[in-house]
Amino acid sequence: MAIQKGDFIKLNYTGKFEDGKIFDTTDEELAKKEEIFNPRGLYGGDVVIVGAGHTIEGLDEDLEGKEVGHSGSIVISPEKAFGPSNSKLIETVSITKLQDRNVHPGLAVELDGRKGIVSRVIGRRVTVDFNSPLAGKTVVYEYTIEKILEADTEKIQGLLALYTGIRDLEIETADGVAKIYIPTGLTFNQRWLMAKNRVASELFKYAGFTEIQIIEKLTAESEAQEIAEIESRAKAELEADSEGEESSEPEI
Incomplete structure (x- = not known):
């Protein structure tokens, strides 16, 4: 079945400059080899919605009409990549x-x-x-379309990973309603606060949901972990204050 706008797909890719230098990839081993590995990044493929602007314009356009399993390469001009240099x-x-x-x-x-x-x-x-290092560059993308996501939970998990870097949250879906259970600490995560409304908006538009519920979930285990983290931070602050007091004592 040909890929269409609005499809949720899993995409593996590698982005290169014209001279062959790699600047981005979903392949963890390749990222380490090329010394562009990000320990906070997620590897193994991104979930994107075709036509939603999750990738640069030239690549997004090239995905339409392709079949699952397709592997290809495309040269993309600055205008449809990361923009011209300003x-x-x-x-x-x-x-x-x-x-x-x-x-x-x-x-x-x-x-x-x-x-x-x-x-x-x-x-x-x-x-x-002060331009982006990628501005004004012609780039080459090699990519493989791994699969089309059909399950609602997979779509939600994919968007959450794309926007927040978080995987494996507990999710329930039924009758157009999605329930996303989050640990208490996540409510203070800046990336989560910025992304949650966008995730909800795209689920309404592309996945047909009519209601998104974000539910804080407390368990004895998570509560104990939260307390331990608070105590650890407090201890570190006390030690820092103590060191500061010692260093501020006048020399005799």
């Missing part, structure tokens, strides 16, 4: 504004809360490019 985001500043005075082209810097890369140094003037 000249307004390239600035020349005095070297005195940078914390690191050992400045050289290629150095990653932060200025006024913005991250950029030094592209040129002339005297005491430094040109910093």
Whole structure:
């Protein structure tokens, strides 16, 4: 069956620059080999909704009409990849504004809360490019469509993993209602707070749900773990305060 817009699919991919350098992949071993492994990342394939903007435009478009099991490669121009480079985001500043005075082209810097890369140094003037490192690049994606997700629980788990990096939450679905059970600590997770409404919105639009219930779940085990974590943080703070007091004593 051909892939259509709105389908939930599991996708494995590797993104490269034209020179063959890999900048992204769902293959954990390859990520480690290429030294781009993120210990907080999830590997083994992403669940995406075709046509929902979960991938760059050029790849998203290429998925339509393909069959499950399809493996292919596509060259994508900047306009349908990560966008063109914006000249307004390239600035020349005095070297005195940078914390690191050992400045050289290629150095990653932060200025006024913005991250950029030094592209040129002339005297005491430094040109910093605040564009995304991927902006203006033609990229190549090799990908495989692993499967179409049919089960509602798989769709929900996939979206949760995509947006929050969290897998294996307890989920129940019936009659258009999805119940997502979360541990208490997750209610304070910034990534979760930013993502939960978007996950719900896409489940309404693409999976046909009419109601999403997010339920805090307490168990004796989770409560004990929560208390242990609080006590551990409190102990660490006390030790830090104690060290601070000792270091502040006047020398005799």
